[in-house]
Amino acid sequence: MDIKAALALEAGKPLIVDTVQLEGPKAGEVLVEIKATGLCHTDKYTLSGHDPEGIFPSILGHEGAGIVCEVGSGVTSLKPGDHVIPLYTPECRQCKSCLSQKTNLCTAIRGTQGKGLMPDGTTRFSYQGKPVHHYMGCSTFANYTVMPEIALAKIRKDAPFDKVCYIGCGVTTGIGAVLFTAKVEYGSTVVVFGLGGIGLNVVQGAKMVGAGRIIGVDINPKREAMARQFGLTEFINPQTLGKGEDVVQHIIELTDGGADYSFECVGNPTLMRQALECAHRGWGISTIIGVAGAGQEISTRPFQLVTGRRWIGSAFGGARGRTDVPKIVDWYMDGKINIDDLITAHLPLERINEGFEMMERGEGIRTIVEY
Numbered sequence: 412m413d414i415k416a417a418l419a420l421e422a423g424k425p426l427i428v429d430t431v432q433l434e435g436p437k438a439g440e441v442l443v444e445i446k447a448t449g450l451c452h453t454d455k456y457t458l459s460g461h462d463p464e465g466i467f468p469s470i471l472g473h474e475g476a477g478i479v480c481e482v483g484s485g486v487t488s489l490k491p492g493d494h495v496i497p498l499y500t501p502e503c504r505q506c507k508s509c510l511s512q513k514t515n516l517c518t519a520i521r522g523t524q525g526k527g528l529m530p531d532g533t534t535r536f537s538y539q540g541k542p543v544h545h546y547m548g549c550s551t552f553a554n555y556t557v558m559p560e561i562a563l564a565k566i567r568k569d570a571p572f573d574k575v576c577y578i579g580c581g582v583t584t585g586i587g588a589v590l591f592t593a594k595v596e597y598g599s600t601v602v603v604f605g606l607g608g609i610g611l612n613v614v615q616g617a618k619m620v621g622a623g624r625i626i627g628v629d630i631n632p633k634r635e636a637m638a639r640q641f642g643l644t645e646f647i648n649p650q651t652l653g654k655g656e657d658v659v660q661h662i663i664e665l666t667d668g669g670a671d672y673s674f675e676c677v678g679n680p681t682l683m684r685q686a687l688e689c690a691h692r693g694w695g696i697s698t699i700i701g702v703a704g705a706g707q708e709i710s711t712r713p714f715q716l717v718t719g720r721r722w723i724g725s726a727f728g729g730a731r732g733r734t735d736v737p738k739i740v741d742w743y744m745d746g747k748i749n750i751d752d753l754i755t756a757h758l759p760l761e762r763i764n765e766g767f768e769m770m771e772r773g774e775g776i777r778t779i780v781e782y
C-alpha cells in the first residue's frame with residue numbers, strides 16, 4: 412500500500428516527506444496505523460550520523476501510538492481496532508532475558524532490529540523500488556508501519572494518541588528509571604543532569620516516590636520554571652556558577668556529601684562523570700540514561716567506585732513494555748502523571764523538520780506529529 416512517511420535518506424540531511432510503499436504484515440506481524448508520534452532526541456542523534464546503528468535510507472521515529480489495522484498469521488494477542496503503543500524494547504516473555512526477570516532488555520528480535528530489519532531479515536518499506544530500513548523496530552514517522560506482535564503494548568481506547576505516544580519513550584524512560592531501575596526511596600536527594608524530554612520525567616518520577624530534594628542541572632535557563640512545576644526544588648546552571656567553581660563540588664556541598672541518586676539525561680560523557688562523582692560516598696547510585704555518540708567513552712577514578720558509588724544504566728526506564736506501558740497509560744488517565752504540559756508543539760508530518768530545528772534551539776520540550 413502507499414503510505415506517507417518522513418524518510419531519512421542521508422545522515423545529517425533534513426527528512427524528506429513523500430509517498431512510500433509498505434507491504435502487509437507477515438506471520439507474527441501487525442499493520443498499525445500511526446496516529447501520533449513524539450520527536451525524541453535519539454531520533455536526532457541517529458539522523459546526525461553519530462549512531463553506530465544508524466542506517467540510511469530509513470524511516471525514523473520510535474515514540475508512537477496508533478490502531479491495529481490487520482494482523483498476520485499466528486497473531487493471537489491483538490486484533491484490528493485495538494489501540495497500541497509500539498515498543499522499541501519488546502517483551503516476548505520467552506527469551507532468556509525476559510525469563511530472567513532481571514532485565515527488560517528482551518533479546519528475541521534485537522539482532523534484526525539493530526540492522527533495521529523485521530525478524531525474518533527483510534524490510535516492509537520501499538521507496539522508488541528500493542528497500543528502506545526500519546528504525547528501532549518502530550518507524551513511527553510514517554502514517555502506517557508494520558511491527559512484530561511482541562513489540563506492541565495494547566492500551567485502553569479512551570487514551571488520546573497525541574499524549575500517550577510520549578509513553579512510547581520519554582515518559583516511561585524518565586519515570587521508569589526512577590521507579591524500576593534506580594528504585595529511588597522516599598526522602599532521597601536526587602540530582603538530574605539535563606531537564607529536557609527525559610529529565611523532566613525523571614523529576615516527575617522522583618516527585619512521585621516522595622524524594623526530599625530534587626536538584627536539576629541544565630545550561631538552558633528556560634528549563635527551570637517547567638522543572639519546578641514538575642517537582643524540582645533547586646536549579647543549577649553550571650554556566651552561571653562562580654568563576655572556578657566546580658559543579659560536582661557545588662552539589663556535594665549543597666547536599667552534605669552528595670546525592671543519594673543522580674541521573675544523566677543528556678548523553679554527554681563529561682556530565683556522566685559529574686553525575687557519578689556527585690553521588691554520595693558509600694551509597695550513591697548514578698544512572699546513565701543519555702545516549703552518547705560512536706567512539707565516546709566514560710571515565711572516572713576507580714576510587715569513586717571503590718568508595719561505594721555505583722554506576723548503572725537504564726534503557727526504556729527498565730520497563731517491560733507489554734506489561735508496564737498499559738499501566739503507565741492508566742496513571743496518565745487517572746491524573747497521576749502529567750504529560751500535557753510537556754507537550755509544547757504539534758506539527759503535521761510535512762513540517763517535521765521544524766520540530767528538530769526547535770529541539771536544536773532548545774525550544775519547548777516535546778513536539779508531537781499528528782497524522
Ligand code: NAD
Binds near residue numbers: 584631649699
Ligand atoms: P532534550 O534535548 O529534550 O534534553 C536535553 C537537555 O539537556 C536539554 O534541556 C539541554 O539544555 C540539556 N543540556 C545539554 N547540554 C547540557 C550540559 N552541558 N549541561 C547540562 N544540561 C545540558 O533530549 P531528551 O529527549 O530529553 O533526551 C536526553 C538524552 O536521553 C538523549 O541522549 C537521548 O538520546 C537519551 N534517551 C535515552 C533513552 C534510554 O532509554 N536510555 C530513552 C530516550 C532518550
Ligand code: AHE
Binds near residue numbers: 454464703727
Ligand atoms: N544504537 C545506539 C544506542 C541507542 C540506545 O542506547 N538506545 C536506547 C533507547 S534510546 C530511546 O530514545 C536503548 O534502549 N538501548 C537498548 C538497546 O537495546 O538498544 C548505539 O550507540 O549503538
Ligand code: ZN
Binds near residue numbers: 451453454581
Ligand atoms: Zn526516545
